[in-house]
Each structure stands twice: as C-alpha cells, then as structure tokens.
Amino acid sequence: TVGVVNIDELLLSPEHPQFLSSSPPPKHNPHAPWSHKPHCKTSASLSSLNQKYCAFTSNTTGANGLSIITTPSLAETAAPFFSEDPLSHFLTQDQAEYLYYNAPPYEIVDHIPGKGKGVVATRLIKKYETFMVDQATVVMDLALEKSMGAPENLELLRTAVQRLRRPESVSGLSGKHNGAKDGEGKEEEAEDVTGGFEEDIMMTNAFGTTVAGESFRGLFPLVSRINHACNPNAFVLFSQAGISIAIKAYRDIQPGEEISISYLLLGLPSADRTEGLKRWGFTCTCALCTQGAAEKAASDARRRAIAGAEPHIQALWKQGKLNGAIKLAEEIVQHMKDEAIMPMLTDQYANLARMFLLQGDKQRADEYGELALELLGDLGFLGTEWEGEWDLERLLAVLGERGEGGMYAQ
Numbered sequence: 001t002v003g004v005v006n007i008d009e010l011l012l013s014p015e016h017p018q019f020l021s022s023s024p025p026p027k028h029n030p031h032a033p034w035s036h037k038p039h040c041k042t043s044a045s046l047s048s049l050n051q052k053y054c055a056f057t058s059n060t061t062g063a064n065g066l067s068i069i070t071t072p073s074l075a076e077t078a079a080p081f082f083s084e085d086p087l088s089h090f091l092t093q094d095q096a097e098y099l100y101y102n103a104p105p106y107e108i109v110d111h112i113p114g115k116g117k118g119v120v121a122t123r124l125i126k127k128y129e130t131f132m133v134d135q136a137t138v139v140m141d142l143a144l145e146k147s148m149g150a151p152e153n154l155e156l157l158r159t160a161v162q163r164l165r166r167p168e169s170v171s172g173l174s175g176k177h178n179g180a181k182d183g184e185g186k187e188e189e190a191e192d193v194t195g196g197f198e199e200d201i202m203m204t205n206a207f208g209t210t211v212a213g214e215s216f217r218g219l220f221p222l223v224s225r226i227n228h229a230c231n232p233n234a235f236v237l238f239s240q241a242g243i244s245i246a247i248k249a250y251r252d253i254q255p256g257e258e259i260s261i262s263y264l265l266l267g268l269p270s271a272d273r274t275e276g277l278k279r280w281g282f283t284c285t286c287a288l289c290t291q292g293a294a295e296k297a298a299s300d301a302r303r304r305a306i307a308g309a310e311p312h313i314q315a316l317w318k319q320g321k322l323n324g325a326i327k328l329a330e331e332i333v334q335h336m337k338d339e340a341i342m343p344m345l346t347d348q349y350a351n352l353a354r355m356f357l358l359q360g361d362k363q364r365a366d367e368y369g370e371l372a373l374e375l376l377g378d379l380g381f382l383g384t385e386w387e388g389e390w391d392l393e394r395l396l397a398v399l400g401e402r403g404e405g406g407m408y409a410q
C-alpha cells in the first residue's frame, strides 16, 4: 500500500534509477560545495579579458553528478539550486507517490525505424500528466562560447564530463547531428576522447535553459532519448531546482506510442520547420509533415496567420477598434485550436480578457481570464499549489515569468 512518504525518500526509489542518490559528500572537502578542484581557463578575448571560466562538479547531485561550466561568481549563485529537490517542484506529494511507487510509464527502446533510440509509453499517460523528471548532468554558460577558443571550450567540457559520477550518462548519448564528424557508430568510440565527441553530443542533445538569470546549454540524459515531432504529444518544463526538466503530456498517450517533443518553437510553417531541423540532419516524418499537399497548405496558412497576427491586433487595439481586434484574436484562437498549439493560446486568452475588460464586458473577460489561468495551470506554469480566482495582474505576471519551454538551444 502507498503510505505518506517524504518526497526525499522517493528520490531513492529503485524503480527510477535517474534519482538513485547519493552518497554524502566527503567531510573536510576543501573545494566544497564542489567535489573536485574547479578546472579553470582564462579568457583572452577582448570583450571578457581575463575572465575565468571553470568546470565545477558536484558528484553527489542526482544519479549521475552535475557539472556546471561558468564563471566562479555565477557558479556560487547557482550552487544552492543543485541541492534543491526537483520532484517537489513539479509534482504534488500525491502525484510523486503515484509516479514513483509504480514502474516508469515509459521505456527507452533501441531501434525506432529511422530514428535510433527513442522513448515509448508503457501505459496510458493522461493528458497534462507529468510523467518524467530528469536532472541535468552538464550545463554550460552560453557566454563561454564567445569568450573562449574552441580548444579551451572542449577542455572544459571534457573535464566536466569526465568528473561526473557516471560519465557514461553523457558519453553514451547520440552525437548524430548534421555535420557531426562521424554520425553513425560514434557512440561506440566514446572512450576515444580525441575528436570533440562531447561537442557533438552537446549539439545533438542540449536544451537552452536559464540558470541564475543567465543562458546555458544543458544536457539531460533521459530526456535526450526523446525524438522530435512537429506535432508532439509531450512538452518540456524547466526548473532551477536541481537543474531539472519535467516532461508533460499534451494529450493522452497510448501504451506502445512513441513519446515525442518538439525541438523547434511550436507553430512554425513547414518550410521553417524543414530549415530548423537541418541542424539535426533528419527529415521529419510526423503526421503534420507527411499530410497531403492540400492539408499542409491549409495548415501553413493558419500558422502564417497566427505568426503575423499580433501586430495587427495591437494596432487595432491602439486605434480603439476593439471590436476588430477581438474578432481577429478570436479567429487566431480558432486557428491555434485547429493546429493544436495549446501553449500559444494562453497569451491570446489573456489578450481577449484585457480587451473585454476595456470594453466593460466583465462576463466575457472572466471567461477568457479563467481559460488562460486554467490552461497555464494544466501546462504546469502555476506550480503545484496555486488555486483561486483569476485576476488580471496575476495573469499578466504569470505570463511574464513563464519561460520558453521545449526549445533546444540554437
């Protein structure tokens, strides 16, 4: 039976090895909170002359250890996040117990035709369920790339990987992006660290994320096995707590169905998606990309209308033509629903709530305000505990704080 447990105990659940934690850090460690002496390089670039960047590793974070490559001051700011518990950030106690007392609702499969490894559901995953939580192994400051030469970058990245408790959690990942030195079979050569394979792994798998207010690339070993679809059935949420990612379902996912996320911004027309995916060097075969020419043209037209609508709505609004602005916003809502791009709806619902408030139509404003907050809650942007009536300030604050989930670092 499932009793009440401390969420920390769930982190030790043998069913979920990604959270198998964690020997206590050795006492009297002169490098605390890091497990190794930071490995540093100094920038010779004019814009950041003499700035030090180091690989800082905490071997006791998560199942694999976690390295951050950044400046000493940013590492100090980020260090407290390493020991925060990611599960309680994404899940209520009940949800965490449900997920972690049962086998994971997915498995990693070795051969998905044309895609390499992938992740497949092993039971029904319900719409908006948070079904996977993963912690970063390596996060790299984006400023580093501009400040350091390629050899220094690679040296820091390599040290960050080698010092992990489980370096194989990174070296076993796919390095198969467009332009990788040798796509196929590179995984088997991971022991040979002379060819910049870690960089290929970063290019193939890293997510753009924010740590202590700055932009980073992060590697998340479990999430890295999820393949792309332009109409994905799941999406990504980030948290600084434990530098972690949660995967949530956009819709019900059936047992046996492959789990997918979008590597690109949602809502792009097909030509832009093809362009964006060149980075990985595969052709997308998802239902959206393989539909007939007429459906594809209609979908692209809706997506272009969505992408271009905001300035028109704002212009009508500013000219006091609220009826016209509302009509256009409601058309766009319908296009977003037809294209199943749910996260974009939150902004449009908020727009409509504000415009109806301005018009003095409190009832319609309430309808849209509630829709916006309900969807933000379902998508995981309100945390696990938020309840209450909608109000405009709160809604706008949440929209402002919300990060850009689901995108890989460009």
Ligand SMILES: C[S@@+](CC[C@H](N)C(=O)[O-])C[C@H]1O[C@@H](n2cnc3c(N)ncnc32)[C@H](O)[C@@H]1O
Residues within 6 Å of the ligand: 114, 115, 116, 117, 118, 173, 174, 176, 177, 178, 204, 205, 223, 224, 225, 226, 227, 228, 229, 280, 281, 282, 283, 284, 285
């Ligand atoms: C983040 S990894 C995903 C997991 C990867 N399949 C593996 O074997 O570890 C990204 C790589 O997976 C492959 N991939 C992802 N989505 C794909 C898709 N829809 N079709 C074909 N290949 C895909 C590409 O090689 C891409 O560079």
